[in-house]
Amino acid sequence: MNSPIANAHPTATESTNAPFDLVVIGGGSGGVASARRAAAHGAKVALIEKDRLGGTCVIRGCVPKKLMMYAAKFGRELAEAAPYGWTVDNAQFSLATWQANKRVEIDRLEGIYNRMLENSAVVVYRGNASIRDGRTVMVDDVTEIHAKRILIATGARANRHAVPGIEQAMTSDDLLDLSVLPKRLGVLGAGYIALEFASIMQGLGSEVTVFYRDQLPLRGFDRGMRAKLADALVAQGVCLMPGSAMRSVEKQDHATVVFAGDTAFEFDAVLNATGRSPNVHGLGLEALGVALASDGAIAVNEWSETSVPNVYAVGDVTNRMALTPVAIAEGRALVDNLFTGTQRTVNHASVATATFTMPPLSTVGLTEEAAAEQYGALRIYETEFRPMKVAFAGGTSKTAIKVIVDDASDRVLGVHMLGDDSPEIIQALAVAVTMGATKADLDRTIAVHPTTAEELVLLREVSRRVTRA
Ligand code: NDP
Numbered sequence: 001m002n003s004p005i006a007n008a009h010p011t012a013t014e015s016t017n018a019p020f021d022l023v024v025i026g027g028g029s030g031g032v033a034s035a036r037r038a039a040a041h042g043a044k045v046a047l048i049e050k051d052r053l054g055g056t057c058v059i060r061g062c063v064p065k066k067l068m069m070y071a072a073k074f075g076r077e078l079a080e081a082a083p084y085g086w087t088v089d090n091a092q093f094s095l096a097t098w099q100a101n102k103r104v105e106i107d108r109l110e111g112i113y114n115r116m117l118e119n120s121a122v123v124v125y126r127g128n129a130s131i132r133d134g135r136t137v138m139v140d141d142v143t144e145i146h147a148k149r150i151l152i153a154t155g156a157r158a159n160r161h162a163v164p165g166i167e168q169a170m171t172s173d174d175l176l177d178l179s180v181l182p183k184r185l186g187v188l189g190a191g192y193i194a195l196e197f198a199s200i201m202q203g204l205g206s207e208v209t210v211f212y213r214d215q216l217p218l219r220g221f222d223r224g225m226r227a228k229l230a231d232a233l234v235a236q237g238v239c240l241m242p243g244s245a246m247r248s249v250e251k252q253d254h255a256t257v258v259f260a261g262d263t264a265f266e267f268d269a270v271l272n273a274t275g276r277s278p279n280v281h282g283l284g285l286e287a288l289g290v291a292l293a294s295d296g297a298i299a300v301n302e303w304s305e306t307s308v309p310n311v312y313a314v315g316d317v318t319n320r321m322a323l324t325p326v327a328i329a330e331g332r333a334l335v336d337n338l339f340t341g342t343q344r345t346v347n348h349a350s351v352a353t354a355t356f357t358m359p360p361l362s363t364v365g366l367t368e369e370a371a372a373e374q375y376g377a378l379r380i381y382e383t384e385f386r387p388m389k390v391a392f393a394g395g396t397s398k399t400a401i402k403v404i405v406d407d408a409s410d411r412v413l414g415v416h417m418l419g420d421d422s423p424e425i426i427q428a429l430a431v432a433v434t435m436g437a438t439k440a441d442l443d444r445t446i447a448v449h450p451t452t453a454e455e456l457v458l459l460r461e462v463s464r465r466v467t468r469a
Pocket of ligand 1: 161189
C-alpha cells in the first residue's frame with residue numbers, strides 16, 4: 001500500500017456482525033463521494049479500496065494529466081513571451097522535476113481523501129472486494145463485511161484487445177510515470193486520452209503520430225469542431241493518420257512498431273488509447289446474478305439500481321458517461337435517495353465536458369448533428385478569430401465558437417468552443433444552458449471587454465440555417 005491506513009480497520013479474521021447501512025466498493029471519485037454523503041446522512045458506511053484512495057482521476061488520470069498539460073503549456077507560453085518583451089534564454093524542461101513535484105501533489109491529495117473519509121467516520125478496508133451474497137462482501141477472502149446495501153464504484157481500466165500485440169504499448173498510467181520523454185511517440189486511438197496526451201507530449205518535445213480509424217478524431221463531438229481541432233493539432237506539429245487500419249503492435253529491439261495499412265511505423269513508445277473497460281472481474285457479479293450490458297459494463301437503471309435488489313453501481317463501471325463529475329453526481333443522487341427519501345436522478349443530457357488538448361475543445365449540450373435530428377430547424381452562429389494575445393505575438397492559432405439554437409423556441413441547444421480557457425468558460429455557460437437559456441438571453445447579456453468569452457454574447461449574424469432533412 002502506498003499510504004497509511006487512515007481509519008479504524010477490523011483485524012483480518014474479524015467479522016463485522018453489526019451490518020453497515022452501505023458498503024462501497026471502490027475509493028475513487030464516485031465511491032468516496034457516495035460514502036461521505038451517505039455518512040453525512042447518518043448511515044454507517046464501509047468503503048473497500050485495493051489501491052490508493054482517489055482512484056483514476058486523482059492518482060492516474062485527470063489530476064496528473066492536467067498537471068502535465070500545464071507543464072506543456074508553459075513551454076508554448078515561453079515561446080510566445082518574446083514579442084511581449086521577455087527574453088527567456090535556455091528554457092529547458094525537466095521531466096524529473098515535474099515527476100517529483102507531481103508525486104508530492106498526488107500524495108497530498110490522497111492524504112486529503114484519507115482525512116475526509118476519516119472525518120466522515122467511514123470505515124476503510126484495504127484489499128480486494130468480492131461479493132458473496134446480496135448482503136455480504138469479503139475483503140481479500142478473509143474479512144467478512146455485512147451490509148444492508150452494496151454500491152459498486154470500481155471504475156474502468158485501459159482496454160488491451162483493440163489490436164494484436166497492443167499489450168506491448170503503454171497506457172496513460174505508464175505515460176504519466178515516464179522518466180524519459182520518448183523522442184517519437186505513436187498514439188493508437190483518437191478519443192479524449194489519445195488527443196490530450198498527443199497534444200501534451202508534442203508540447204513537451206516528443207514527435208507525436210496519432211493513428212485512428214475514422215476520418216476525424218474525437219468521435220461523438222460536433223463534427224465541425226472535430227475538424228477544427230484536427231487542424232489545431234496539425235498546426236501544433238502532431239502528425240494525424242486518419243482512416244488508419246491498425247493491424248498490430250510489435251516490440252523490436254528498442255523500438256515499438258505499429259503496423260498500419262501496409263506500413264510499419266517505428267516509435268520509442270506507443271500509447272494505447274483505444275478506450276477503457278469496466279472493472280467488473282473478481283467481484284463475484286456472475287454468481288450474484290448482476291446483469292452486464294453488451295460492453296461488459298454493469299447495467300443500471302436511472303436510479304443506479306442493478307438487476308439485483310440492494311446492489312447499486314455508479315461511475316465508469318456502468319455505461320453512462322465516463323466522467324468524474326458524473327460519477328460523483330450519480331453517487332450522491334443515489335445515497336440521497338436511499339437515506340433521505342428524495343427521488344433524484346442525474347440529467348446526463350446537459351453535461352459540459354472538455355478535452356484538455358492545446359487548445360482545449362469544450363462543449364455543453366447537443367452537437368449540430370444531434371440537434372438537427374431532434375429539432376426541426378436550427379440557427380447556427382459561428383465565429384473564428386485570433387485572440388488579442390495571439391495576434392499581438394504574431395501567432396496564427398484561432399479560437400472558434402459555435403452556438404446551436406432551436407429556431408422555434410430560440411433555446412440554446414449546444415455551445416462548442418475551441419480555444420484557450422474554453423473549459424473555464426463552458427463551465428460557467430453550462431449553468432445558463434442547463435437553465436434553458438435562449439439566444440435572446442445571450443444577446444441581452446453585456447460583454448466583459450476585452451475578453452475571448454465576450455464573443456459568446458456578441459454573436460448577431462446567423463451563420464447558417466439547418467433544417468431536418
Ligand atoms: P474514448 O472512447 O474517448 O476513445 C477511444 C478511442 O479508441 C477512439 O478513438 C476509438 O475509435 C478508438 N478505438 C476503440 N477501439 C478500437 C479498435 N478496436 N481499433 C482502433 N481504434 C479503436 O476512450 P478514452 O480511453 O480516450 O477515454 C475513456 C473515457 O474517459 C472517455 O470516454 C471519457 O469519458 C473519459 N475521459 C475524460 C477526460 C476529460 O473529461 N477530459 C479525459 C480522459 C478520459 P472510434 O472513435 O473509431 O471508435
